[in-house]
Amino acid sequence: METAYYYDRLIHLYTETRSDWQKWHEAGKKGLLACAVCGEAVKLYLGIKTKPHFYHASNLEACVMEAAPAVKETAATAEYEETNGFRLPKSRSISTTSSVPELSFKEPKIIKTTCDTVTLHHTDSQRADTYLHALSRSGVHLDDFQSKAVTTNDKAVLVVAGAGSGKTRVLTARTAYLIHEKEVDPASIMLVTFTSKAALEMKERLMKYPDMTKSIISRIVSGTFHSILYQILLFHEPDKWKRTNLLASNWQKELALKEIGTELGIDMKDFPIDAALQLIGAWKNSLQFPNEIKPASDWEEKVLPLYKKYEERKHIKGLYDFDDMLVGGYYFFLENPMILETYQNRFSHFLLDEFQDINKVQYEWIKLMSQKAESVYAVGDDDQAIYAFRGSDPKYLLDYEKDFTNAKVIYLQNNYRSTNEIVAAANEVIKINKNRRPKKMAATYSGGNPLLFYPYDEEEEATMIVTDIVEKIQAGAEPKDFAILFRTNTNSRAMFERLSSSSLPFRLEQDSGSFYSRFIVRSMLAYLKLAVDPDDQHAVSNLLPTLFLKKSVLQDLKALSILEDCTLADGFAKIKTGFAFQESKLKKMPAAFQKLKSASPIDAIAYVEKELGFQDFMKKRGNEGNQWDKGSDDLRDLKVVAKKFSTIAEFVAYTDHMIAMNTELKKQYQDTKNAITLTTIHRAKGLEYKTVYILGTVDGSIPHEYALEAYRNSDTQPLEEERRLLYVSMTRSMEKLYVSIPMHLRGRKAKTSRFLNAVKLADLPKDEI
Numbered sequence: 143m144e145t146a147y148y149y150d151r152l153i154h155l156y157t158e159t160r161s162d163w164q165k166w167h168e169a170g171k172k173g174l175l176a177c178a179v180c181g182e183a184v185k186l187y188l189g190i191k192t193k194p195h196f197y198h199a200s201n202l203e204a205c206v207m208e209a210a211p212a213v214k215e216t217a218a219t220a221e222y223e224e225t226n227g228f229r230l231p232k233s234r235s236i237s238t239t240s241s242v243p244e245l246s247f248k249e250p251k252i253i254k255t256t257c258d259t260v261t262l263h264h265t266d267s268q269r270a271d272t273y274l275h276a277l278s279r280s281g282v283h284l285d286d287f288q289s290k291a292v293t294t295n296d297k298a299v300l301v302v303a304g305a306g307s308g309k310t311r312v313l314t315a316r317t318a319y320l321i322h323e324k325e326v327d328p329a330s331i332m333l334v335t336f337t338s339k340a341a342l343e344m345k346e347r348l349m350k351y352p353d354m355t356k357s358i359i360s361r362i363v364s365g366t367f368h369s370i371l372y373q374i375l376l377f378h379e380p381d382k383w384k385r386t387n388l389l390a391s392n393w394q395k396e397l398a399l400k401e402i403g404t405e406l407g408i409d410m411k412d413f414p415i416d417a418a419l420q421l422i423g424a425w426k427n428s429l430q431f432p433n434e435i436k437p438a439s440d441w442e443e444k445v446l447p448l449y450k451k452y453e454e455r456k457h458i459k460g461l462y463d464f465d466d467m468l469v470g471g472y473y474f475f476l477e478n479p480m481i482l483e484t485y486q487n488r489f490s491h492f493l494l495d496e497f498q499d500i501n502k503v504q505y506e507w508i509k510l511m512s513q514k515a516e517s518v519y520a521v522g523d524d525d526q527a528i529y530a531f532r533g534s535d536p537k538y539l540l541d542y543e544k545d546f547t548n549a550k551v552i553y554l555q556n557n558y559r560s561t562n563e564i565v566a567a568a569n570e571v572i573k574i575n576k577n578r579r580p581k582k583m584a585a586t587y588s589g590g591n592p593l594l595f596y597p598y599d600e601e602e603e604a605t606m607i608v609t610d611i612v613e614k615i616q617a618g619a620e621p622k623d624f625a626i627l628f629r630t631n632t633n634s635r636a637m638f639e640r641l642s643s644s645s646l647p648f649r650l651e652q653d654s655g656s657f658y659s660r661f662i663v664r665s666m667l668a669y670l671k672l673a674v675d676p677d678d679q680h681a682v683s684n685l686l687p688t689l690f691l692k693k694s695v696l697q698d699l700k701a702l703s704i705l706e707d708c709t710l711a712d713g714f715a716k717i718k719t720g721f722a723f724q725e726s727k728l729k730k731m732p733a734a735f736q737k738l739k740s741a742s743p744i745d746a747i748a749y750v751e752k753e754l755g756f757q758d759f760m761k762k763r764g765n766e767g768n769q770w771d772k773g774s775d776d777l778r779d780l781k782v783v784a785k786k787f788s789t790i791a792e793f794v795a796y797t798d799h800m801i802a803m804n805t806e807l808k809k810q811y812q813d814t815k816n817a818i819t820l821t822t823i824h825r826a827k828g829l830e831y832k833t834v835y836i837l838g839t840v841d842g843s844i845p846h847e848y849a850l851e852a853y854r855n856s857d858t859q860p861l862e863e864e865r866r867l868l869y870v871s872m873t874r875s876m877e878k879l880y881v882s883i884p885m886h887l888r889g890r891k892a893k894t895s896r897f898l899n900a901v902k903l904a905d906l907p908k909d910e911i
């Protein structure tokens with residue numbers, strides 16, 4: 143059915159405003175839609191594959207579309223007119239006979255792949271080595287590439303392990319092989335992993351290998367660069383590196399930077415400290431020290447003095463952070479050649495995981511340590527290098543043969559994780575990158591094609607995904623089978639909200655707080671909150687910076703409200719700042735709050751923006767900060783939500799509820815193993831899921847706007863890293879991959895990610911709908 147009653151208005155799906163579908167979907171859930179034939183409650187179906195339609199919640203076959211009356215009345219369009227400072231929607235009549243609007247439902251497409259684009263590499267059961275025989279008998283099968291990688295005798299080896307090619311298997315088998323077949327003392331093996339979890343996982347896997355014992359495994363030196371170096375430093379310089387001197391938490395570093403910034407006269411309120419710390423970390427990991435840096439942008443210029451003082455402060459106070467473990471460790475060995483020699487003599491075999499994400503200090507340290515080693519064995523995938531912003535550099539993997547003479551490079555090109563169709567599509571995307579080792583992954587089994595779908599915007603995207611997950615769970619899937627991947631935390635807002643209002647268990651893997659607590663968002667919401675509650679102190683303190691007023695004005699307002707018996711909102715008119723222009727602006731505030739009270743949230747936001755100086759504030763403050771998050775994006779995102787509400791009271795109550803849910807749900811599902819994963823692509827690295835959804839695959843999101851900006855300035859590296867991010871996200875999927883291409887993002891028309899130009903599309907086969 144394509145028609146239904148919304149209250150007493152007859153609506154038609156394919157002749158009315160496309161942007162209303164989400165509103166109607168929600169109305170259906172609240173029982174506000176009725177069948178145009180029988181009057182029974184109906185809902186609006188918004189899923190990925192099947193065309194949207196109204197359906198009876200109780201009986202699917204109850205009425206047929208033909209019986210529905212024709213739509214005659216007028217419908218709102220996306221056009222607006224200005225009245226008294228508010229933007230109000232203009233009405234325009236349409237009829238059922240009008241042509242289908244531009245934004246009708248866009249059918250999903252599949253990524254077309256031909257089976258001969260990838261050929262399966264054959265595996266070989268002939269094992270020359272006794273230990274590999276034993277491994278095979280115990281269930282650890284290795285293909286030809288893997289066997290070759292495990293048994294190589296070369297001194298410097300680079301295993302280029304494509305996505306899902308079993309690098310963990312190879313690393314663990316290689317470790318066991320060295321011990322059992324080559325009789326290497328486990329204590330002379332150093333196994334470096336990207337995370338402590340990976341080190342633990344490898345030890346657990348090793349336990350299942352033939353002739354492995356706990357005591358053998360415990361003698362292997364394994365862990366992250368940080369943990370290994372820290373143990374060494376703690377052993378040699380226990381006082382300097384004692385635990386109590388560590389700035390272990392982010393908040394400790396943030397506090398230090400905040401104090402330094404204030405000392406330097408920088409306004410640190412809402413300064414993006416996390417991004418500054420990230421840049422400082424990247425500099426340190428690339429062994430760039432404050433006096434040598436030539437800032438390459440305004441942002442770098444801003445952070446450089448903070449970096450300098452931050453280092454000085456730690457030095458004076460005898461403190462250190464995680465990056466110091468690496469830099470300190472490297473210089474410790476440079477300055478103590480005798481100790482260096484002891485370690486060089488001790489470690490004969492270095493095994494290095496995730497080599498594509500190694501940074502300069504780690505690399506230099508390994509080169510130093512391994513000068514006398516029998517083998518340096520690096521495993522990584524240049525197509526999965528995604529940590530440049532932290533100082534990692536794939537060039538070490540790309541230039542391996544230049545740095546390690548006579549290095550042998552072995553490729554693992556069988557992907558055991560994903561279907562042929564997913565692997566082929568991912569190959570097509572990544573092969574456009576120039577800065578890579580050419581390779582082509584081959585899959586080991588076939589399945590369904592990856593699918594592209596086209597929601598109207600991020601709201602509809604979230605709804606479609608939830609519908610799809612619910613259907614799959616009803617058909618037997620489990621919540622843990624699903625991952626929803628997004629580029630940056632702000633891309634997860636709508637998805638988080640939709641999952642929160644469903645009963646699906648999900649885990650949000652992110653550190654940042656709620657979208658509604660972000661600087662620009664809470665500043666704008668402060669106006670709306672004061673319109674609803676003129677005595678909301680919290681709102682006043684969030685609003686003051688937008689009017690360029692000091693924090694202390696809150697105290698003045700409180701005093702005024704008592705002395706003059708008025709609300710805090712009315713008090714604005716009586717504030718004395720000493721600047722005539724500012725005071726005359728403040729005088730208008732109480733009337734403005736009154737006006738806002740009766741406006742719809744979207745009109746109210748437009749009014750605050752244009753009439754109350756918020757746009758000026760945004761220009762001066764909102765876009766401050768780093769290249770990833772922009773205040774203007776947040777405001778546009780807020781408008782997308784605002785459109786869904788007709789009163790400010792409802793809207794602000796919703797935002798408060800979402801802030802509470804952010805904390806609540808994090809706690810609720812923290813330990814639930816069987817939950818949907820909602821995570822950034824970065825955090826999904828190394829993981830695999832049966833079904834993966836990629837959100838917002840449009841230009842400006844993937845690739846991120848900062849990479850496009852760099853590209854416009856002739857720097858292609860960030861764009862290549864963004865392409866790798868798409869590759870990593872595609873290859874997390876084992877069986878089903880859904881790529882979402884919203885037609886609008888943050889209220890603006892969006893364009894399909896340029897990365898998808900590399901794939902060929904076809905219609906979804908009828909039997910798959």
Ligand SMILES: Nc1ncnc2c1ncn2[C@@H]1O[C@H](COP(=O)(O)OP(=O)(O)OP(=O)(O)O)[C@@H](O)[C@H]1O
Nearest residue numbers: 283284285305306307308309310311558559828829
């Ligand atoms: N020879 C093999 N035969 C069958 N399955 C294998 C083989 N090698 C690896 N696998 C399986 O393939 C999957 C992918 O392996 P693994 O997670 O080690 O890949 P990876 O190289 O680390 O992937 P990525 O780099 O994409 O995270 C795992 O489920 C693993 O058990």
